[in-house]
Amino acid sequence: MNNPEQSHYLISNYAPPSLEIVRGKGSYLWDSSGNKFLDFTSGIAVSNIGHGHEHWINSINEQVTELVHCSNLFSIPQQVRLAKRLVNKIGPGKMLFCNSGAEANEALIKFARLVGNQNPSLKKYKLIVAENAFHGRTMGALSATSSPKYRDGFEPLLDGFSFAPFNDLSAFEEKIDDQTVGVMVESIQGEGGIRVADDKFLQGLEHICREKGILLMLDEVQAGIGRTGEFLGYQKSGVKPDAIAMAKGLGGGFPIGGVWLSDQWADIFQPGSHGTTFGGSPLACCAGNAVLDVLEQDNLILAAREKGEFLEAELYKLKNQYPSIIKEVRGRGLMLALVMSAPPSELIAQFRQNGMLVVGAAENVVRFLPPLTVSKEELSEAMEKTSISLKSFYQESEK
Numbered sequence: 001m002n003n004p005e006q007s008h009y010l011i012s013n014y015a016p017p018s019l020e021i022v023r024g025k026g027s028y029l030w031d032s033s034g035n036k037f038l039d040f041t042s043g044i045a046v047s048n049i050g051h052g053h054e055h056w057i058n059s060i061n062e063q064v065t066e067l068v069h070c071s072n073l074f075s076i077p078q079q080v081r082l083a084k085r086l087v088n089k090i091g092p093g094k095m096l097f098c099n100s101g102a103e104a105n106e107a108l109i110k111f112a113r114l115v116g117n118q119n120p121s122l123k124k125y126k127l128i129v130a131e132n133a134f135h136g137r138t139m140g141a142l143s144a145t146s147s148p149k150y151r152d153g154f155e156p157l158l159d160g161f162s163f164a165p166f167n168d169l170s171a172f173e174e175k176i177d178d179q180t181v182g183v184m185v186e187s188i189q190g191e192g193g194i195r196v197a198d199d200k201f202l203q204g205l206e207h208i209c210r211e212k213g214i215l216l217m218l219d220e221v222q223a224g225i226g227r228t229g230e231f232l233g234y235q236k237s238g239v240k241p242d243a244i245a246m247a248k249g250l251g252g253g254f255p256i257g258g259v260w261l262s263d264q265w266a267d268i269f270q271p272g273s274h275g276t277t278f279g280g281s282p283l284a285c286c287a288g289n290a291v292l293d294v295l296e297q298d299n300l301i302l303a304a305r306e307k308g309e310f311l312e313a314e315l316y317k318l319k320n321q322y323p324s325i326i327k328e329v330r331g332r333g334l335m336l337a338l339v340m341s342a343p344p345s346e347l348i349a350q351f352r353q354n355g356m357l358v359v360g361a362a363e364n365v366v367r368f369l370p371p372l373t374v375s376k377e378e379l380s381e382a383m384e385k386t387s388i389s390l391k392s393f394y395q396e397s398e399k
């Protein structure tokens with residue numbers, strides 16, 4: 001680590017970082033020593049339009065001089081515009097903005113409580129969530145996250161969450177009781193190791209939710225904003241959820257989160273029931289609109305699908321080449337992963353040495369999350385670097 005003051009002044013809730021990153025452009029990042037890295041982390045699925053996109057910078061610059069913040073006491077044209085564009089992409093409903101993925105999920109949980117409390121005598125408040133999910137670090141979102149890795153030490157957590165294995169429809173159904181108000185799942189579990197929800201699982205959940213009169217809520221924080229080759233990951237399955245959380249890619253690096261509620265529920269939050277000082281600020285929504293401009297103008301959703309197919313095929317070739325160390329290739333679009341047979345921290349270090357950044361996830365997983373703007377040449381460069389990194393990792397593991 002280059003900066004000795006890091007551990008003196010920053011609380012160590014992250015492992016000591018190995019790089020100090022100072023600049024980004026397109027698919028590349030530079031550290032403070034001038035080393036260049038091909039960035040296949042995208043700030044953990046945030047920089048979907050790449051670093052320093054010209055249109056994004058120009059839009060932000062213009063907005064900074066016009067108005068950065070004014071609070072939700074006032075109507076904000078950029079916010080209305082972003083909400084309209086998102087509703088057009090998702091379906092009839094309305095938006096509520098916040099600042100992060102955890103906050104968006106927190107709002108989903110509060111939404112579910114409001115629905116449950118419509119008839120207080122029924123005492124409906126429970127949510128069924130998936131094992132291995134990650135919904136964020138705030139107390140509500142953490143309570144919806146099953147892994148002890150995140151929960152330990154923070155108990156007691158919020159009451160009212162039960163966990164069922166991901167993709168196991170009957171397990172979800174069995175957990176539902178008279179007090180259940182809804183289910184909440186990711187369409188692709190990100191931190192949980194790039195586990196894709198089967199279309200049949202999502203369709204089955206929708207069917208059960210409609211039959212039992214409970215809510216279907218989706219966390220699209222990591223899989224959303226074009227990354228999987230759909231605007232939101234669940235859209236491939238064709239289900240119609242009641243509520244969706246978004247964040248990460250939505251601002252292209254500027255913090256913004258959003259919640260979509262279907263028309264049926266869109267007016268459940270009434271003045272005073274929920275709020276935020278910063279959420280949906282003129283600048284944040286300008287960033288969101290600029291991201292959508294780029295997604296639309298450059299056809300990035302289709303690009304994610306096509307480039308993803310190429311990258312996935314290349315990763316399968318490597319799996320065939322190194323069957324003893326690569327167990328599986330998982331994911332969709334440009335949300336892909338190699339599942340390794342052993343902890344991959346040394347492999348991630350190899351990548352770094354070879355000038356490429358990738359990010360780990362649960363269960364020995366190495367995630368490939370390039371910007372959706374990644375070029376064919378950069379994808380080839382990535383595969384060369386991946387191949388070299390795997391070769392050294394394999395040779396080390398054979399010693």
Ligand code: PLP
Nearest residue numbers: 100101102134135136190221222
């Ligand atoms: N939900 C999912 C699916 C995530 O992947 C994350 C973050 O990784 C979150 C929620 C939390 O988002 P944030 O870190 O912006 O609070």
